[in-house]
Amino acid sequence: MPGKPNDKLQYLNGLNEKDFLFLVADILSIHYNHKIVKIVDGTGDGRRDIFSVDQHGNNVITQCKFHFDFNKTSGSRETDEIVIALNKFGYNQGFFCTSGKLSPQxxxxxxxxxxNFSLNWLEGHEIVDIVLENSIxxxxxxxxxxxxxxxxxxxxxxxxxxxxxxxLYDYKFPSHLTFMNEVSLAIEKDKLINPRQLRPLNHLDIRKAGNSFGNAIGHHATLEQNVNFHSIDKAKEEILNTICNDKEMQIEKSFIAIRFGIPYFPEQEESFRNFKFEKFNLPINSETYIIYKDSIMEExxxxxxxxEDWKLPDRIHMSQLNDLCYYNQQQDFVFYLEYTCMxxxxxxxxxxxxMEIKKVIWSKSLFIISENKSDDLFFDYQPDESYTYTxxxxxxxxxxxxxxxxxxxxxxxxxxxxHEEFEVLKKEIINTAKRNSLEIIDWEKASKIIAINNDAPFPKDPRTTYRLVDIFEKFYTIPxxxxxxxxxxxxxxxxxxxxxxxxxxxxxxDTLGDLLDSVDNSDYYNFTIDDETNNSIFLRALYTPPYDLCLSTLDNLNILSKEVEYSFEMTEKIIKNIFPKTVRYTNDYWFEELGIFLKRD
Structure with a gap:
């Protein structure tokens, strides 16, 4: 912002030492994109400490020094205190913020x-620039x-x-709550919420959603009096704790998911149609928390x-991320997590x-209705797929x-x-079909026949699966x-x-395959033969057990690990009856055959 630094200080005249702390916290959140901003009361004339995490994941301590005389200069005695705090907590990132000035010395x-420390400062005139240049x-x-x-x-x-x-979970909140800095929180229920405020939203089935006209039904939590940006996180904490600490809430074999939408200034809500969607929103993404019994966790x-028993691979190349998994070194098996959604x-x-690409491919493919006893007609042109029709x-x-x-x-x-070879093959098959009066159908009719076999190639409601790497990288796209x-x-x-x-x-x-099929301890087996490296035969055993829907992945793993280990022990015993020298080889196999270091010895 143009202007002399001393002239800008007059804008601070409405500020007091109590609010200065919250102003700095808001600047850290909005201007510097710090996360987990926490205010801790200090001692003395207006000094406060703020703990936060910067964009690179570094822990940061910020010290605030307020002077009513905005021309007053903070000296070395005051700035040295931030270094003392950094040493105390073992951090090396610090901010010193003052409503006045810092001397050149x-x-x-x-x-x-x-x-050895990364130190920054903000003076009064710089704070003015940041506030006036940021719309929020x-x-x-x-x-x-x-x-x-x-x-x-x-x-x-x-x-x-x-x-x-x-x-929908019907919960009655107190009509008003008051928390930090005397902020008032009013909660209204049965409010219509634009789904864009909750994006990406997993919409309720229309039979469960009620008559909401395409909106979500939920609550409005409105903060009033002494409201700052930092108040939003505190309001969420208050809402979560209110539910979690409610001893009268009886939920068996279920949990509560709370999805907080994008906060906004309600004064402009009535003129929504006259404003672009982004104009009244605050820069906070939607987020969901899970409440199960007396615990709260992020989704x-x-x-x-x-x-800690499960570790990601020590080394894996970008081209190998499809095989990203967790590895349990003690038990020598891996764990893949997948999530499927509409x-x-x-x-x-x-x-x-x-799907559109697939439709193009199918439009150039060939589909024929044939009698079951006419397989010999296409002995030289084996089909890629065959499905029962009548x-x-x-x-x-x-x-x-x-x-x-x-x-x-x-x-x-x-x-x-x-594809010239396919076109030649296609003509020969068509001639054979016509000579034998077989019906040639288009791809759309073929897809409907295949759908009858529960293998719809173009489903009305397609689903997509997130692999482990997708969950890490694209979690924000999961409804x-x-x-x-x-x-x-x-x-x-x-x-x-x-x-x-x-x-x-x-x-x-063959004998081993028959034995494994007769024992219900794993879901899938795959024999792999290495012809090039060590002339070995490997068996890859996959187990996909049922799990407790109410428990987190962590809690389920704690329960399932023993069951899975028992399953693989039974598999190993069966194998050793036929191949006595069998050994577990997961870590070595991943390295020798896939080039992935699960765990370097």
Missing amino acids: SKREYLDNYK LRNIWFENERIHLINNRITVPFILRKLPEDI YDFLIDVN VNKDLHPHVERQ SNTKLLCWIHPTPVIYPTDVNEFENLLK SPINPENRSFNFECVFKIAEHEDELLNEKI
Whole structure:
């Protein structure tokens, strides 16, 4: 902001030492994008400490020094206190903020004497610049040519869901709550909330949502009196604690999900149609918390957190992220977590695009209705897929080959999709079909027949699956609240069972396969033969057990680990009856065959 530094200080005339602390906290949150901003009362004339985490995950201590005389200079004695605090807590990132000034000597000493620390400062005129140049801070702190905590109102919309039933949860809050800095919190229920305020929202089934006209039904929490940006987090804490500490709330085999939407200034709500959506919103994303019994956790932790027994690979290449998993070194098996949800066109445009690409491929494919006894007709042209149609007929499918690399634009893809060998094969098959009076159908009718076999290629409500790497990188695109039953707990253990030199290998594998099929202790087995490196035979065993829907992934893992270990022990015993030299080989297999270091010895 242009102007002389001394002239800018007049804007601070409305400020007092109590509010100065909250102003600095808001600046850290909004201007510097710090997270987990916590205020701790200090001692002395206006000094306060603020703990926060910066954009790089560093812990930061901020010390605030308020002077009513804005021309007063803070000296070395005051700035040295921030270094004492940093040493005390073992941090190296610090801020010193004053409503006055820092002398040139203090600035030099501040930087030169403590080179092991990353130290910054804000003087009064810099605080004025930050507030006036930021629209959010101006709305909260600037009025009538003065910086002060104005009489403002902020509304936080939120919804309550009972899961895994996924129904609205009716909870009666106290009409008014008062907390930090005498902020008043009024909560109204049965309010219509624009879904965009809760994005990405997992919409209720229309049968459960009631007559909400496309809106979500929830609560409005409106903060009044002495409201600052930092008050929003405190309001959320108050709401969460109110529910969690309610001893009369009886919920068996369920938990509560609270999704807080984007806060906004309600004064402009009535003129919503005349304003762009972003104009009255505050820069806070929607977030969901889970309340189960007497515990509160973020939804991300509910879905992804594990205990110290499970570690991510020590080294994995970007091209190998499809195999990203957690590894349990003590038990030598891995764990994959997956989450499946309905496709949202805005959040998952790639799924819709892939479906359109698939339609183009199918439009150039070949589909024939054939009698069950006419397999010999196509002995030389084996179909890619075959599906039951009637008791006497079946659908034969020859799918056009998909290029390895292709354009993302559907029209361009359609124009470039050519495969001469397939077109020649297709003509021969068509001639055979016509000679035998077989019906050739289009891809749309074929897709409906296949759908009857519960394998719809173009489902009306497609679903998408988030692998572990997707959950880490794209959690913000998962509609919330999550459905806990859509998680999948997949455990895999690899066994090294034999060498190629065994003359009875094929017979033993057949016998082992029969034994494993007769025992209900794993879901899937895959024999892998290494012909190039060490001539070994491996068995990859996958186990996908049921789990408790109400428990977090962490709590489920604590319970399931023993069950999974028992399952793989039973598998190992069965294998050793046929291959006595069998050993667990998960860690080594991942390195030798996949090139992934699960754990470096």
